[in-house]
Amino acid sequence: MKFIHIADVHLGAKPDKGKAWEKERERHSWQAFVDVIDKAEEEEAQLLLIAGDLFHGQPLLWELEAVNGQFSRIPKTQVVLIAGNRDYLGPHSLYHTFTWGENVSFLKEENICMLELAQLGVRIYGQSYWHKEIRRNIYQGVQGKDEGFFNILLAHGGDEAHIPFRMQDFKDAGFDYAALGHIHKPMEHIRGRVVMAGALQPIDCGDMGEHGYFLVEAKGHDCRVQFHPLRYCEYRPLNLKLTDGITERKLAEYVEERIRQAPAYQIFKITLTGFGGFGAVDGRSLEGLGRVAQVVNRCQAEYDLEKLKMQHGQRLIGKYIRAMETMPQDEVAKRALHYGVEALMAE
Amino acid sequence: MKITEIRIKNFGKLHNINIRPLPGLNVIYGENETGKSTMQRFIAGMLFGAGGQKESGGQYAPWDGSEPYAGEIGFMSGGKEFSLERDFSGEGDALRLRDGSGKELPASQEEVEKLFGGMTKETYENTYCISQAAVETKKEFAGVLKNYFVNAAYGGEKKVDVSGAQERLREGRENAQQRYKEKVAARKEEEGRLLMKEKLLEKDAEQIRKQRQEGIPALLRRKQETVWPERETNQMAEYLRDIRQQNEQLEYKVKRGAFLAVTAAAFFACCWNAAAHHLFRSPTLGWAALEALLLLWLAFGVAGTVIWNKEARRLKQLRKEQAEEKEAMIRFASIEKERHKLRERQDKQARQEALEEMLNTQLLEKQAELTNLREELAECRRPAEDEKEAARQVKAYDLAYEEIGKLSDDICKEADPALAQEMSRIFSELTNGKYQKIGLDEKMGLVAWEGDRRLRPWQLSRGTMEQMYVSLRLGAGGIFTGEDPMPIILDEVFAAFDEKRLESTLRWLGKQPGQIFLFTCRKREMEILERTGIPYGKIMLSR
Numbered sequence: 001m002k003f004i005h006i007a008d009v010h011l012g013a014k015p016d017k018g019k020a021w022e023k024e025r026e027r028h029s030w031q032a033f034v035d036v037i038d039k040a041e042e043e044e045a046q047l048l049l050i051a052g053d054l055f056h057g058q059p060l061l062w063e064l065e066a067v068n069g070q071f072s073r074i075p076k077t078q079v080v081l082i083a084g085n086r087d088y089l090g091p092h093s094l095y096h097t098f099t100w101g102e103n104v105s106f107l108k109e110e111n112i113c114m115l116e117l118a119q120l121g122v123r124i125y126g127q128s129y130w131h132k133e134i135r136r137n138i139y140q141g142v143q144g145k146d147e148g149f150f151n152i153l154l155a156h157g158g159d160e161a162h163i164p165f166r167m168q169d170f171k172d173a174g175f176d177y178a179a180l181g182h183i184h185k186p187m188e189h190i191r192g193r194v195v196m197a198g199a200l201q202p203i204d205c206g207d208m209g210e211h212g213y214f215l216v217e218a219k220g221h222d223c224r225v226q227f228h229p230l231r232y233c234e235y236r237p238l239n240l241k242l243t244d245g246i247t248e249r250k251l252a253e254y255v256e257e258r259i260r261q262a263p264a265y266q267i268f269k270i271t272l273t274g275f276g277g278f279g280a281v282d283g284r285s286l287e288g289l290g291r292v293a294q295v296v297n298r299c300q301a302e303y304d305l306e307k308l309k310m311q312h313g314q315r316l317i318g319k320y321i322r323a324m325e326t327m328p329q330d331e332v333a334k335r336a337l338h339y340g341v342e343a344l345m346a347e
Numbered sequence: 348m349k350i351t352e353i354r355i356k357n358f359g360k361l362h363n364i365n366i367r368p369l370p371g372l373n374v375i376y377g378e379n380e381t382g383k384s385t386m387q388r389f390i391a392g393m394l395f396g397a398g399g400q401k402e403s404g405g406q407y408a409p410w411d412g413s414e415p416y417a418g419e420i421g422f423m424s425g426g427k428e429f430s431l432e433r434d435f436s437g438e439g440d441a442l443r444l445r446d447g448s449g450k451e452l453p454a455s456q457e458e459v460e461k462l463f464g465g466m467t468k469e470t471y472e473n474t475y476c477i478s479q480a481a482v483e484t485k486k487e488f489a490g491v492l493k494n495y496f497v498n499a500a501y502g503g504e505k506k507v508d509v510s511g512a513q514e515r516l517r518e519g520r521e522n523a524q525q526r527y528k529e530k531v532a533a534r535k536e537e538e539g540r541l542l543m544k545e546k547l548l549e550k551d552a553e554q555i556r557k558q559r560q561e562g563i564p565a566l567l568r569r570k571q572e573t574v575w576p577e578r579e580t581n582q583m584a585e586y587l588r589d590i591r592q593q594n595e596q597l598e599y600k601v602k603r604g605a606f607l608a609v610t611a612a613a614f615f616a617c618c619w620n621a622a623a624h625h626l627f628r629s630p631t632l633g634w635a636a637l638e639a640l641l642l643l644w645l646a647f648g649v650a651g652t653v654i655w656n657k658e659a660r661r662l663k664q665l666r667k668e669q670a671e672e673k674e675a676m677i678r679f680a681s682i683e684k685e686r687h688k689l690r691e692r693q694d695k696q697a698r699q700e701a702l703e704e705m706l707n708t709q710l711l712e713k714q715a716e717l718t719n720l721r722e723e724l725a726e727c728r729r730p731a732e733d734e735k736e737a738a739r740q741v742k743a744y745d746l747a748y749e750e751i752g753k754l755s756d757d758i759c760k761e762a763d764p765a766l767a768q769e770m771s772r773i774f775s776e777l778t779n780g781k782y783q784k785i786g787l788d789e790k791m792g793l794v795a796w797e798g799d800r801r802l803r804p805w806q807l808s809r810g811t812m813e814q815m816y817v818s819l820r821l822g823a824g825g826i827f828t829g830e831d832p833m834p835i836i837l838d839e840v841f842a843a844f845d846e847k848r849l850e851s852t853l854r855w856l857g858k859q860p861g862q863i864f865l866f867t868c869r870k871r872e873m874e875i876l877e878r879t880g881i882p883y884g885k886i887m888l889s890r
Contacts, residue, residue, distance in 0.1 A: 012719070018533070057719030061712050092714035294733065316507050319754050324747075335743035339519060340751055343512035 001120060001150065003047035004040050005214040007181025007197035009033050010086070011063060013056035015204050015233075016267070016293055028232035029056070032201045035230055036213050037070045040077045043215065046120055048077050051181030051197055052084025052129070052156030059087055064098045072101045078117055079104045080124050084156040084181060088129035095128075107154065112142055116149070125175070126154035133161045137169075144174035150218060153178040158196070170194045176221045186211060192223040205235045205269045205293035231265045235293060242274040242299060252285045259291050271296045303341050317344050348463055348833050349862045350390070351428070352421035357414045358392075358435070359385035359407035369884035370423075372856055372863045374873055377888030383866045384478075386888065387838045390864065391476055393420045394833075395468035396442070396456060397435050408436065424462040425831060431459065466833055474824030477817060478838035493755055509755045513748055520744035527737035534727060534734065541724045548720060552713040559706045596662050603655035610648025617641040759787075770822035776855045777814045777848070785815055793819055810843040814852075832861040839866060850875050857881035 011033060015025045040048050055063060071079050081104070089095050089108060100106055105115055107126040115124045125144060134157065144151030153175040157163030162182055167189035170178040178194040184207045186198025201211050212229035238258065242251070251272075259268060268291060272283045283295045305321050312318035324337040353366040360382045377383045385407060388397070397407070408416045416436040422429055428447030431454075444454035452458070460467060466474075490510035620638050730738070767786035774785045774795070784796040793815055795802045804812040817840060825832060841849050853875050856863055865872060876883050 017537070057722050058715035060715055061708060090718060092711050092718065094708075094711050094715055097708075097711070296733075296736070316509070316751070316754055316758060319758070320751060323750055323754060331739050332742045332746060335739060336746035336750070339516060339740075339743055340512075340747035343515040343519070343747065344507050344509075344751065346508075346512065346515055 001047065001122070001218045002043055002045045003049060003216050003218070004036060004043070004045045005049045005051065005177075005179045005195060005197050005216055006036055006200050007051035007156065007179075008053045008084070008184055008199040008203070009050070010053060010056040010199060010201075010203050011059075011067070013203050015202070019293065020290065021267075025233060028201045031232055032212075032230045033067075034070060036200065037073055039213070039215075039228070040074050045074075045077050045215070047117075047122065048074070048079045049124075049152065049154055049179040050079070050081035051154050051179050052082050053086045053181060054081060054084075055087035056203075057086055058090060058092070059094055061094055061098075064094060068098075068101050068104065071104050075101075075103050077103060078120065080107065080115060080126070080154060081105075082107045082126045082154055082156060083128035085129050085132055085134075085162050088132055090130075112138065121149055122152060123149040124152045124154055129156065129162075134163045135161055137163055137165050139163065139165045139169060139173075142173060144176070146174060150177075150221065151175045153180075155179070156181045158183050167194050167196075176218065177216065177223050184211075185209070186214070186227060188214075188225055188227070192225055195225055201230060201232050202235050205267065208235050208237055208269070210234060231263075234266050236262070236266050236268050238268045238270045240270060240272050240274075242272055248283075248285050251283065252289065255286050255292070256289055259289065262291075267291045267293050269294045269296070271298055273298045303338075303345065305337075305341070308341065308345075317341065320344065348422055348424045348831055350420055350422045350834055352419075352430075353390065353393075354419040354421075355386075355389055356417045356419075358389045358416070358418055361385055361389065362414075366886055368862065368864065368886070369882075370862055371882060371884070372859075372865065372876075373884040373886060374876065375864060375866045375886045375888065376868070376870065376873060377866075378868055378890075381888040381890055383868065383888060384838065387476075387478065387836055387864070387866055389418060390420075390834075390836060391471070392435065393418055393431060393433055394463065395460075395471060396433065422462075429462060463833055464831055471833060474820045475833050475835045477820055477836065477840050493759055509751065512751055516744050516748045516751070520741055520748070523737050523740035523744060527734065527741055530731065530734035530737055534730065538724065538727050541720060541727055545717065545720050545724065548713055548717050552710060552717065555706055555710045555713060559703065559710070592662060592666055596659060596666075599655050599659035599662060603652055603659055606648050606651030606655055608648075610645060610652055613641055613645035613648050617645055766822055766826055769825055770818045773821050773855070774814060774818035777818060777852050778811070779847070779851050782811075785818060787819075810845070810848060813840065813843055814848070817852075834862040834864060835859075837863065837865045839868065841867075841872070842869075846871070846875075850879065853881060854879065857883070 009029055009032070011029050013026070013029055014022065015028075016022050019025075036048070039045075054067065059067075083089050083093075083095060083106075087093075087095070089110075095106070095108060105117075105124075106128075107113060107115060107124070108128045110127060110130045112125055112127045115126075116122075117124070123144070125142065127138070139153070139155060142153075144153065151174060153170060153173070155163065155165065155178065158165055158167075158180065159182070171190055171193070176193070180189075180194065180196045183196050184199040184203060185196070187196045188194075189196060195214055195216075197214055199207055199211050200213060202208075210227075210229040210231075211234070212227060215226045215228055217224045217226075238255070240251070240255070255268075255270065259266075262268075270283065270286055270292060272295070283297050283299075286292050286295045305325075309318050309321050312321075320340050321337065324333060324340065327333045349370045350368055351370075353364070353368065355361045355364040357363075375383060375386060388407065392407075415434070417432065417434045419430060419432045422431065429452075430445045432443040432445075434441040442454050442456070442459065444452045444459060446452055463471075493509050494507065617638065620634065620641055624634055624638070767784075770786065771784045775783055782795050782797060786794055786796075788794050793804050795804075795807065795811075795815060804815050807815065817837075821835065824835070841852060844852060849872070853872060856865070857876070857879075867873075873883075873885065
């Protein structure tokens with residue numbers, strides 16, 4: 001049996017708001033979704049598993065109809081989906097009344113239920129979110145029964161507010177394959193067994209690296225899992241350590257060249273580190289360059305605080321470092337330490 | 348550090364002057380307009396530069412550009428001889444430094460200041476270089492003092508500029524604050540846009556709700572323009588047919604009656620003829636012929652009656668059928684009407700249901716949109732990482748600023764007693780013990796104590812205030828230069844001092860180990876010095 005596992009398609013998401021490529025980004029989730037349907041047809045996958053958050057928010061009627069229309073293109077593929085924390089079944093959800101096509105099974109129960117697809121010899125366990133959060137690990141103790149079926153768990157969550165399960169929980173729970181969603185980073189947590197599909201395409205610039213779908217071939221109770229990236233958009237970190245003599249202009253030219261050389265689908269998140277001096281170079285001009293989603297300026301003189309403390313024991317710098325170090329080490333105190341040292345050490 | 352020789356080539360009104368001051372007290376006497384202030388400026392300029400043409404405005408440059416605008420001083424520092432030459436005509440006061448043997452040394456202002464015990468122009472101007480016009484220390488001096496304490500109290504190679512550091516932090520804060528404001532403004536704008544959208548959506552939803560409540564009854568009230576499926580009839584034709592049929596029936600009846608009458612008449616005639624024949628028993632041919640004729644007549648009457656009767660019956664039957672048909676038709680029509688009514692009701696209900704469903708779906712859709720929008724709003728209200736970062740930075744700059752201020756104040760407080768002690772000692776001597784104690788407050792402002800009373804400089808007489816500042820300057824200067832103090836320049840500082848105060852001041856000055864240049868336009872200082880036998884060098888300036 002061959003099946004495709006996706007999650008967190010986030011149809012209707014609007015990433016990179018305010019950027020020049022905002023409109024383009026809005027289309028990516030739909031394009032990627034249609035690609036997956038094409039792939040399911042091409043690969044003749046018997047099953048398409050969607051582990052929650054197919055929509056970025058509450059689905060609209062036209063969106064449901066469009067999705068259903070896409071599903072109808074693959075009548076030989078059984079589609080099984082659940083609602084995640086974003087497209088949860090709220091009291092007004094259109095999920096409640098929408099009628100899906102014949103090949104689509106929506107596990108909309110709030111409690112874990114089981115769907116048996118006898119012709120495929122598959123049993124799928126899963127549930128849908130009825131609220132934005134589920135803080136209880138409802139999968140604890142859930143077992144797939146080996147009655148000659150291939151058991152699949154379709155689940156969405158994995159952090160504190162969204163069913164705090166751990167990957168290890170599913171190791172000996174009797175499931176041949178745990179098709180997970182919610183965490184946006186795609187990862188095969190337990191080889192051939194427990195897979196977090198990740199977002200189909202990145203939703204914000206925190207979703208670094210490749211995104212796509214998993215194609216799984218099951219033989220008996222074993223699975224061969226293959227990740228297939230879809231490249232409409234990919235966020236890449238670009239960490240630059242500034243050195244003496246750099247100017248804002250030179251920096252911008254360098255970044256521009258790096259972007260020019262990179263594939264067109266890549267968008268960058270730039271982090272500046274190193275000795276930046278005071279305000280002279282702060283990377284603000286980079287934000288205006290194309291395909292730069294975010295610039296984080298962590299330029300702080302990287303002083304060796306221990307050495308400074310030794311050198312300036314009882315003097316202001318030494319006293320300052322010690323005073324700041326005795327404060328609760330939150331983000332503000334950490335920065336204040338650096339700012340102060342930098343200001344005091346400046347010539 | 349002591350000046351051993353002053354050679355002025357051209358500086359203001361002073362030309363080609365050579366002076367060899369004493370290592371102790373020197374009085375430079377001259378009437379007004381003889382160049383005392385110029386001399387004082389020259390000494391300060393030689394030590395720290397005149398700031399080039401720009402700063403001095405070329406005030407002391409010779410009128411004739413061909414003359415050198417320059418000078419030279421010889422001085423002792425750390426027991427070694429040096430000579431320092433400066434050319435004031437350029438932008439940067441070109442300087443040449445030689446040691447005692449005439450060997451040229453690498454010369455920069457920093458190198459020279461090292462020989463002055465690290466004293467800078469700013470510090471010098473605020474301590475040892477005192478003129479009557481500006482005996483008070485400048486505002487920045489508080490910062491200078493703070494820096495001094497922070498650095499010097501523990502002696503280190505790396506000098507820290509506290510006020511500079513705080514200035515840098517303030518700048519950093521401004522930048523961060525600016526960024527923060529921009530981010531917040533952008534977010535607020537977006538929030539406003541979303542709120543507007545929310546309002547519109549809510550309005551839409553409200554309207555749909557209203558339609559659902561009001562719209563359906565309204566729809567039901569609306570008159571249906573139904574065309575009933577009437578049987579296709581021509582009432583006029585029917586009416587005409589009825590009239591015609593009635594006439595026909597009447598005609599038939601009349602005809603039947605006529606024939607009946609004819610038949611009856613024939614019968615009576617026959618009977619009458621037969622009776623008459625029987626009575627008269629005279630069968631004649633005529634009678635027989637009459638009888639036969641009568642019988643024929645009778646037969647004709649009967650036949651006519653039968654025919655017309657039949658005809659009338661047929662018509663009656665036809666009319667009856669027609670009436671039944673009509674009745675059936677009416678009955679059928681009413682059933683049809685009923686059925687139609689039912690269908691109409693069903694249609695109406697279906698329409699209502701469809702409408703309701705449509706409105707419900709629309710409402711759900713609006714509600715879904717609203718949910719999504721509210722989610723977006725909530726997200727928008729959550730500050731983004733870069734905004735939070737900017738806010739953190741502002742806070743961090745504030746924290747660093749405060750902490751550095753607090754720590755440097757602490758350090759100053761610790762170091763303060765040494766300065767306060769020195770200042771108090773000088774002040775006490777200058778005032779002949781009238782005031783025992785002066786010091787600095789937390790803002791580095793001067794305070795004097797008279798018993799427990801805390802006095803600010805402006806609460807005291809001009810003379811006392813000047814003595815306070817002189818004490819501060821000399822006390823601080825002593826601490827700044829330590830063992831090898833810089834020469835003290837006093838330019839008409841004691842003009843407001845009475846004889847007594849001046850004498851005690853001069854006595855104190857005479858005891859000082861450092862070099863002193865006392866500029867005056869009066870002879871009384873020299874008189875007192877001579878009267879009290881304090882050794883001093885006399886330098887007379889004349890027009």
